[in-house]
Amino acid sequence: MELETLRNALIQLSEEQKEIKRELSKLAKDRRLETEISSNCLCLPKEIQMEQQKLNSELQEGKEEGCTEAVPKAKEIEDEMQKLVLQNFLLKATIEKKTKKIERLQQKLKRQRAKLASSPL
Numbered sequence: 001m002e003l004e005t006l007r008n009a010l011i012q013l014s015e016e017q018k019e020i021k022r023e024l025s026k027l028a029k030d031r032r033l034e035t036e037i038s039s040n041c042l043c044l045p046k047e048i049q050m051e052q053q054k055l056n057s058e059l060q061e062g063k064e065e066g067c068t069e070a071v072p073k074a075k076e077i078e079d080e081m082q083k084l085v086l087q088n089f090l091l092k093a094t095i096e097k098k099t100k101k102i103e104r105l106q107q108k109l110k111r112q113r114a115k116l117a118s119s120p121l
Contacts, residue, residue, distance in 0.1 A: 006119070013116050020109045027102045034095045045088070051081050 055077045 010116075010119065013112060013119070017109070017112050017116065020105060020112060023105055024102070024109060027098065027105060030098055031102060034098055037091050037095065048081050048084055051077055051084070055081075 055074050058077075059074055
């Protein structure tokens with residue numbers, strides 16, 4: 001009876017370990033995607049700066065030429081910059097959440113492995 005209980009516990013631990021491995025595999029895939037997104041996030045401040053420079057340049061050209069086209073274009077660029085800043089913020093939050101989830105799952109897997117290693121066969 002005791003061996004059967006132990007066997008069932010071992011089977012359950014094995015199933016839990018398999019599930020955790022599947023989740024970790026999925027999260028590793030997500031992490032690779034996040035890394036790609038993160039590197040894109042790092043480019044966003046440069047893009048924002050370039051957009052600001054472009055905006056300033058267009059405004060200056062508009063002032064020099066007495067053009068009224070620059071003002072609506074400046075507003076459009078400013079709106080785009082705000083969208084990029086928001087997108088950057090949301091991506092950073094997503095990356096942080098996924099990183100914490102990965103860490104929790106790694107700890108859970110570590111505990112399961114320790115439990116499995118310490119249980120007598």
